Amino acid sequence: MSYSALEQHFEQLHHLQHLGAICGWDQATMMPPGGNEARAEALGTLAVLCHRQLQDPRLGDWFARAESEPLSQEQQQSLAEMRRAWRDATLLPADLVRARSLAGSRCEHAWRSLRPANDWAGFLPLFEEVVALSREAAAARSEALGLSRYDSLLELYEPGMRTQALDTLFGELSGWLPGLIAEVQEKQRLETVLSPQGPFATDKQKALGLEVMSWLGFDFHHGRLDVSAHPFCGGVSEDVRLTTRYDEADVAQALMGIIHETGHARYEQGLPAAWRRLPVGQARSMGVHESQSLFFEMQLARHPAFIARLSPLLARYFGDQPAFEPGNLARLYTRVQPGLIRVDADEVTYPAHIMLRYRIERDLIEGTLAPRHLPERWNQLMQQYLGLSTEGNDKDGCLQDIHWTDGSFGYFPSYTLGAIYAAQQAEAMQQQLGPFERLIDDDLTAVFGWLEHHIWRHASLCSTGELMARATGHVLDAAPFRRHLEQRYLG
Amino acid sequence: MSYSALEQHFEQLHHLQHLGAICGWDQATMMPPGGNEARAEALGTLAVLCHRQLQDPRLGDWFARAESEPLSQEQQQSLAEMRRAWRDATLLPADLVRARSLAGSRCEHAWRSLRPANDWAGFLPLFEEVVALSREAAAARSEALGLSRYDSLLELYEPGMRTQALDTLFGELSGWLPGLIAEVQEKQRLETVLSPQGPFATDKQKALGLEVMSWLGFDFHHGRLDVSAHPFCGGVSEDVRLTTRYDEADVAQALMGIIHETGHARYEQGLPAAWRRLPVGQARSMGVHESQSLFFEMQLARHPAFIARLSPLLARYFGDQPAFEPGNLARLYTRVQPGLIRVDADEVTYPAHIMLRYRIERDLIEGTLAPRHLPERWNQLMQQYLGLSTEGNDKDGCLQDIHWTDGSFGYFPSYTLGAIYAAQQAEAMQQQLGPFERLIDDDLTAVFGWLEHHIWRHASLCSTGELMARATGHVLDAAPFRRHLEQRYLG
Structure with missing residues (x-):
């Protein structure tokens, strides 16, 4: 059954997200400062992998076939949510996903010391990179979803x-x-x-x-x-x-x-x-x-x-x-x-x-x-x-x-x-x-x-x-x- | 250059191993007991992914071509070590890798409470599964490497x-x-x-x-x-x-x-x-x-x-x-x-x-x-x-x-x-x-x-x-x- 194949595929994605969640928690609570560059790279690669998992070429077929399979109401909603995650992921090229993850990790890490130092000038170049990449992402989403750029980001959270x-x-x-x-x-x-x-x-x-x-x-x-x-x-x-x-x-x-x-x-x-x-x-x-x-x-x-x-x-x-x-x-x-x-x-x-x-x-x-x-x-x-x-x-x-x-x-x-x-x-x-x-x-x-x-x-x-x-x-x-x-x- | 492609590919593997190392550390030091089942599953999926990274069908070609590329002595040794990792990984089927990771996680986790309880009987069935899967792995390695079963495992560490x-x-x-x-x-x-x-x-x-x-x-x-x-x-x-x-x-x-x-x-x-x-x-x-x-x-x-x-x-x-x-x-x-x-x-x-x-x-x-x-x-x-x-x-x-x-x-x-x-x-x-x-x-x-x-x-x-x-x-x-x-x- 294609729906079952989708479930298994998304469970694997969940496992990757689990590793990311724990390593992200560690980065904020436990990690010594010198570990950040390597962590940012590792999380960047993970983001690409999660992205790739959602871009698996088999997904299109599975989604198409699952539509005609006998599914419970809950499974139908599950299918819709998997489809939404798939749609969100396939909107952005892998390079952009990776670049956003890397730039975000760097900016966030620097912010931890720049904020107490009230160092806007030090923060700005890192932040400009983050904004530029976010605009790029919003533009891509906007075009595909037929929403305004900001709405296309809002849709991710709400x-x-x-x-x-x-x-x-x-x-x-x-x-x-x-x-x-x-x-x-x-x-x-x-x-x-x-x-x-x-x-x-x-x-x-x-x-x-x-x-x-x-x-x-x-x-x-x-x-x-x-x-x-x-x-x-x-x-x-x-x-x-x-x-x-x-x-x-x-x-x-x-x-x-x-x-x-x-x-x-x-x-x-x-x-x-x-x-x-x-x-x-x-x-x-x-x-x-x-x-x-x-x-x-x-x-x-x-x-x-x-x-x-x-x-x-x-x-x-x-x-x-x-x-x-x-x-x-x-x-x-x-x-x-x-x-x-x-x-x-x-x-x-x-x-x-x-x-x-x-x-x-x-x-x-x-x-x-x-x-x-x-x-x-x-x-x-x-x-x-x-x-x-x-x-x-x-x-x-x-x-x-x-x-x-x-x-x-x-x-x-x-x-x-x-x-x-x-x-x-x-x-x-x-x-x-x-x-x-x-x-x-x-x-x-x-x-x-x-x-x-x-x-x-x-x-x-x-x-x-x-x-x-x-x-x-x-x-x-x-x-x-x-x-x-x-x-x-x-x- | 194929050697460069290999470097990039193995760097990604290193990033995955980074996530595994941190989540493994967390499992032993920080994780509440109720988190173990999900962690074992996540690390099992990671093991499969690491394995898959080493079984990428492009690797054979890259290795073959890299042999004739102009490499420094250090790069040649780097190539040899990548080849060894590749060889070790391609010897075992993905299902076996995953089964070993899952059985090992379960047995190790149970051991943490069974040992203080002196509970050999509780440990034995979990341990038998680990030994059976390790023997299976040793047999596969032994055949491919022309070593005894035990030597084929020793080769992993020494x-x-x-x-x-x-x-x-x-x-x-x-x-x-x-x-x-x-x-x-x-x-x-x-x-x-x-x-x-x-x-x-x-x-x-x-x-x-x-x-x-x-x-x-x-x-x-x-x-x-x-x-x-x-x-x-x-x-x-x-x-x-x-x-x-x-x-x-x-x-x-x-x-x-x-x-x-x-x-x-x-x-x-x-x-x-x-x-x-x-x-x-x-x-x-x-x-x-x-x-x-x-x-x-x-x-x-x-x-x-x-x-x-x-x-x-x-x-x-x-x-x-x-x-x-x-x-x-x-x-x-x-x-x-x-x-x-x-x-x-x-x-x-x-x-x-x-x-x-x-x-x-x-x-x-x-x-x-x-x-x-x-x-x-x-x-x-x-x-x-x-x-x-x-x-x-x-x-x-x-x-x-x-x-x-x-x-x-x-x-x-x-x-x-x-x-x-x-x-x-x-x-x-x-x-x-x-x-x-x-x-x-x-x-x-x-x-x-x-x-x-x-x-x-x-x-x-x-x-x-x-x-x-x-x-x-x-x-x-x-x-x-x-x-x-x-x-x-x-x-």
Whole structure:
């Protein structure tokens, strides 16, 4: 059967991706600096091999024949997802794939030291190469898919999502968000908030993080926690590699980061075992992935009922202090303050950071913005959206994110899509099961049961729109996100 | 040029092997247990791909044409080493390669828990599969190479070495070694040796190990130190992954293990950068590799001049105690005591462990010993060589080593070949440069300069025989090893 041949072929691809995921994790967490050049070359060759696996000349025949084979509905969807991966791969020549992988590895590695050094000039030539190759890739995809250049990249992370829909969504958000930010700031102006007093020893922070991960159901038989400069959730779904970074002056950064990544991890660990090695068994989209991490970090972890349980934990690990009092923690963890750093942003100002990046990356890819103008453009938009300047401070401006360093243009919108999907899910869940006040307990069974039933186990067995519509009644709806923010911050 | 095409092709192979080396290291040091099945599958697919890379139908043509191209002497040797790798790969069908990789991964993984449980019965079926597949591989190689089955596996680790030469060597050793062991034991019977009193905290042992690695010239820009159940030196030469295990009751185990693995590591880090990605740029043989680790661990680290420098280091990390006095440490580190565990054996009794394994693995592969008789045969030979019993104690008997679990038959002789090569090198070095008493200083420049000049930089640019003859005047000569043992233990 051709469908079986396709399954076997894509399982091999999955094995190669497994090796890449582990070596990529190693590169960010364990590898000594002198190993990078060889690693970049090895990963470059792997990228070519994955690409070649997807360009196997037998695939065309197999796909054609499989169409007329008796397949279950799930197998049909599996076939469609294999076809999509095939289509994406056959659009780009192998040389371009290899060049992008090499340039991305180099730029990302250099960024790790150039960012702290605030060295835009050192970064620019590496970045220009990455942008040029990404534009080339976008042009090739655009022509074949009949999409705009930027949409053709967006399609890689958010299948079905388009610039037009994003412009509508961000237009709507920008209608009410600035007013909301101002109102919340005004309301919070008179609040008293105590900052926890450190230092918070790294080993204790790690122990606390591990305990919270256990509470959140992370399966340590199939994953682990480590340290990297830019936290991520990597590895494979059988062996999820979650990372964080510790700041001994601030316990919230690692803690909230770990909760966030644990949301990603539970999605990965909850994907259906039977489909794990095939495209249809992977996470539906980056936005859905982000909806899980933001569900954990924002909907769940900043809810008063969750904070009431965090409070005694913090006191146990670091000794009691007035700042750990639940009411204070709740005020602290919902503090709204426009700032330069996206990953430190609160959930109210966060969409502004995304709108800024969306406009810039769209223009970089469409060719209406040159990489050398990035710092200036960044500063301009940051002034416009949040009233802040990044002039001469690129390390907290356009150098702050890892995403563009390896050419992941089209990814950023997923963060705000995720926030909106998470709010839709939280509202639907509470309508069906009752308020979080009742659902947040010792093992959070009801919460995880709902997510597993409505999100995790479906992997890519339906479209994002279908997934969200079945789970929440709406495909994409910013209203629950707005209600969530108004209730939490102005309620 | 066909030679250039071959270089490019083998560089790609090297990249795949890089990914395998890092994922293999991860499997032994970092991976949570639930990740093993997926990892074994991924590494199985990688083994097939490496195999396929070596079976590319273009290779035959390229090799034929490259023969008549104008090549430097080094390129000719490079061609010969590529041809050897090609020959080795084309001897075995892809299915067998994959089956061996899968069975080996499973058996090795199970061994990690079966050994501590002393569970021979649980191990046997997995091991029988590994032996059966190894016999199958040996039969195929034997037929093609015109060697005996065991020699055909030996050729993988010690190109050019044969059962006949080993029988001669081990015959010679067994002529004088038992008498030497008895004499040394008699001489040491009346010695007073103090054991250092622990506990020795793991973190301090690690810090000491790192300091000693620095002294021994390990390049931390291109490598790191971690923990695994069975210490090894893995990774790639640009990024050497060294492991150890810590016993808080015994500081010598990790320390000497680290020194041993650092010998392997310096060889890897000292391989010529220009040839690193090709077969000719790899270590010459396992015996030569082991000669470097044993040079570090035995020739160097147990020399009184080295111990005199270790003594104050130990006192600095763990507080002074009488056992750290140099004379006592020298007696302690040269204590000869027949024991069950190979990796804990002193350099005098070690060859007995190897002769035992050599006879067993030769017979397993030639088919004259069935796997189910292994515990019995092990016990019998252990009684014969060292007067010790392993009856009912397989965890300290035939289950103690990792090597056979993944089918690495033919490897064990390399350990004793390494000890003999190391003694040849140490004798030649001292004849040329002066005694170790003068060479062992703050940075060991002269020692490492000699090794780099005579061993490391030659990689596989000549045969083991040529390498050793040029460096020491002899191809393989047990006399320096005997002189070394007699001088150190009876002198």
